[in-house]
Amino acid sequence: MAKKNKAVKEKAIEVTLWEAANKLRGSVEPAEYKHVVLGLIFLKFASDKFEEHRQKLIDEGKEKYIEMVDFYSMNNVFFLEEISRWDYIKKRAKQNDIALIIDTALHTIEKDNKALKGALPDNYFSRLGLDSSKLASLIDEIGNINTLKDKQQDVVGRVYEYFLSKFALAEGKGKGEFYTPKTIVQLITEMIEPYKGIIYDPACGSGGMFVQSVKFIESHHGNKMEISIYGQEYTNTTYKLAKMNLAIRGISANLGEKAANTFSDDQHKDLKADFIMANPPFNQKDWRGENELTSDPRWRGYDVPPKSNANYGWILNMVSKLSENGVAGFILANGALSGGGEEYKIRKTLIENNLVEAILVLPQDMFYTTNISVTLWILNKNKKEQTKIVGSESRQYRDRESEILFMDLRQIGEPFEKKYTQFSAQHITDITATYHAWQQHNKGYADIPEYCYSAGIGEIASKDFSLVPSKYIEFVNRDENVDFDEKMRSLQTEFTELLKAEQQSRNDLLMVFKELGYEIKL
Numbered sequence: 001m002a003k004k005n006k007a008v009k010e011k012a013i014e015v016t017l018w019e020a021a022n023k024l025r026g027s028v029e030p031a032e033y034k035h036v037v038l039g040l041i042f043l044k045f046a047s048d049k050f051e052e053h054r055q056k057l058i059d060e061g062k063e064k065y066i067e068m069v070d071f072y073s074m075n076n077v078f079f080l081e082e083i084s085r086w087d088y089i090k091k092r093a094k095q096n097d098i099a100l101i102i103d104t105a106l107h108t109i110e111k112d113n114k115a116l117k118g119a120l121p122d123n124y125f126s127r128l129g130l131d132s133s134k135l136a137s138l139i140d141e142i143g144n145i146n147t148l149k150d151k152q153q154d155v156v157g158r159v160y161e162y163f164l165s166k167f168a169l170a171e172g173k174g175k176g177e178f179y180t181p182k183t184i185v186q187l188i189t190e191m192i193e194p195y196k197g198i199i200y201d202p203a204c205g206s207g208g209m210f211v212q213s214v215k216f217i218e219s220h221h222g223n224k225m226e227i228s229i230y231g232q233e234y235t236n237t238t239y240k241l242a243k244m245n246l247a248i249r250g251i252s253a254n255l256g257e258k259a260a261n262t263f264s265d266d267q268h269k270d271l272k273a274d275f276i277m278a279n280p281p282f283n284q285k286d287w288r289g290e291n292e293l294t295s296d297p298r299w300r301g302y303d304v305p306p307k308s309n310a311n312y313g314w315i316l317n318m319v320s321k322l323s324e325n326g327v328a329g330f331i332l333a334n335g336a337l338s339g340g341g342e343e344y345k346i347r348k349t350l351i352e353n354n355l356v357e358a359i360l361v362l363p364q365d366m367f368y369t370t371n372i373s374v375t376l377w378i379l380n381k382n383k384k385e386q387t388k389i390v391g392s393e394s395r396q397y398r399d400r401e402s403e404i405l406f407m408d409l410r411q412i413g414e415p416f417e418k419k420y421t422q423f424s425a426q427h428i429t430d431i432t433a434t435y436h437a438w439q440q441h442n443k444g445y446a447d448i449p450e451y452c453y454s455a456g457i458g459e460i461a462s463k464d465f466s467l468v469p470s471k472y473i474e475f476v477n478r479d480e481n482v483d484f485d486e487k488m489r490s491l492q493t494e495f496t497e498l499l500k501a502e503q504q505s506r507n508d509l510l511m512v513f514k515e516l517g518y519e520i521k522l
Contacts, residue, residue, distance in 0.1 A: 013158075018162065021037050021141065021142075024141075026131060031167075034163070034241075036121070036138075037138070037163060038160065038164075038244060041145070041160060042248055043084070044086055044143065045147045047086035048147040050079065051085070052148055053075060053077045078113045079112050081112065084109045084112075088105075089105060090140075090143055093139040094136050096132050099128075102135075103124070106120040106122075118240065118243060160245060160248055161182070164178070164206055165179060165182065177235075177281065177369060178205045178238040179206055180208050180331070183423040183428065184279070184362070185209055185277075188277050188331075189216045189277070190429075191329055191378060191431075191435055191436075193216065194217070194274070194275035195222050195389075195390050196274075197323075198227070199227055199230070199277065202280065202317055203279065204231030205238055205241075206238060207231065207241075207242035210231065210253060211251065213227065214227075220391035221392070228254075230254050230255075231256075232260060233255060236259040239258070239259035254268075263287060268321070272323040272324075272326070273321050273322060274323050275326065276318045277330065278329075280331075281310070282333040282370065284311075292307075299316050301353075302349050302350075303342045305342060306343065311333065311335070312343050312346045314332070315346070315350070316346065324382065325382040327357075327381070333372065337466065337467040347465055348465040350379075351404070351467075356404050357379060358406075360376040360406075361373055362374050362409055362410070363411070364410070364421065366421050378435075396441045397439050398439065402457045403457070404467075405435065405453075405454050406455060406467075406472045407473075408450065408469045409431065412427055414427075434451075438454060447473075449473070449475065450473065453473040
């Protein structure tokens with residue numbers, strides 16, 4: 001009996017393309033190469049959309065308009081001069097000056113389309129000195145993407161998102177700050193539900209929070225025209241990534257006039273947002289000068305955040321921009337949950353002002369830039385009883401003004417890329433269901449040992465306004481009622497002292513031998 005041939009599982013287009021692109025990278029660092037690859041993907045996508053709309057104008061008998069920018073921009077399509085079109089580039093792919101041809105194409109698209117101002121890579125191809133034959137091969141690979149094949153599947157968006165995550169992994173720890181792992185973004189989105197209104201991210205990276213917000217709206221049959229997106233990003237290359245990432249999906253956003261520091265050059269000073277989503281840099285030191293920003297209106301009603309750590313500067317920036325019923329979901333290092341000084345005073349005031357709604361400790365190894373466990377904070381300007389509409393669903397929220405929900409998610413997650421952790425779709429559904437059940441009337445919320453606990457403000461005050469979940473959640477089978485971050489710091493200090501003591505003992509021993517006339521090296 002003949003053996004049946006096993007069906008060969010076809011690789012997803014983004015995986016195949018990544019493998020091809022990575023082989024062609026050569027000696028160029030991922031931090032630089034990502035702008036090359038993502039710029040080419042954008043170029044192919046923009047060209048395909050342009051050609052499709054151009055043919056539509058011809059079919060409708062509007063040939064006299066096919067070279068007019070407005071007849072493209074009014075339909076959310078970028079206008080491309082001949083030198084920026086994919087066919088023009090592909091025909092010249094094997095020329096020695098192909099890098100200059102691509103740089104010129106991108107520059108021309110940006111010049112002709114106001115929405116792309118400051119968005120596209122600037123002279124990356126010529127400056128990096130890429131091998132012309134490798135660049136030609138990459139153009140061939142990207143040319144195989146049919147960006148219009150299945151509009152429901154968002155092929156280009158998928159490829160772009162996949163490449164962003166792979167580049168973040170490739171850049172490693174201390175880099176890759178442009179990307180927040182997808183499942184964390186999905187969790188924040190599903191929890192705060194940015195369905196309608198103004199969305200803001202003060203440290204927007206490559207724009208992942210905005211992309212996921214639009215996906216949330218579409219999955220709940222909403223209208224993305226009913227949201228307005230505002231963001232800010234400090235690094236110029238990442239600012240360009242964000243603008244490209246949003247443009248490739250047809251998402252309009254105001255990311256400010258330029259890349260700028262959110263604290264010293266706030267691009268949205270008077271903004272009041274209904275939803276804030278953020279993953280700001282962890283534990284930034286010297287984020288302001290000794291006497292700088294001490295009377296900034298964003299801290300009004302609170303102590304001035306210490307210059308030694310920006311965590312509470314980010315928190316108060318977001319608090320200042322919340323609308324009357326605004327909700328914020330953001331990630332911070334666990335150290336912000338406890339500690340003294342100005343941070344203690346600000347945290348105490350936030351709790352007394354009934355702004356803190358939920359604190360969720362996430363598993364370790366979720367981020368590509370650090371392996372520490374971090375915290376998801378939910379702040380809510382209106383924790384009182386209210387009715388909320390999400391899609392076709394109307395929800396009656398109970399008065400939770402005097403309570404905070406604590407969740408410990410450190411034992412939840414699945415392996416990802418061998419050494420990382422991510423949430424599955426089911427994990428996100430379960431975590432979100434717990435949070436929404438706690439918010440609503442008659443949804444059957446109950447405290448669960450080792451998982452969640454609803455603490456009253458009085459109880460939190462009795463624990464000196466600490467927001468460490470393990471101080472409140474009941475642990476039945478494990479001795480977890482400790483602050484693990486504080487314990488780790490204590491162990492590190494103890495280890496350092498032991499090393500110092502050992503070194504001192506060695507030095508003393510060497511001195512003894514030296515006095516006896518021996519020269520010994522240890």
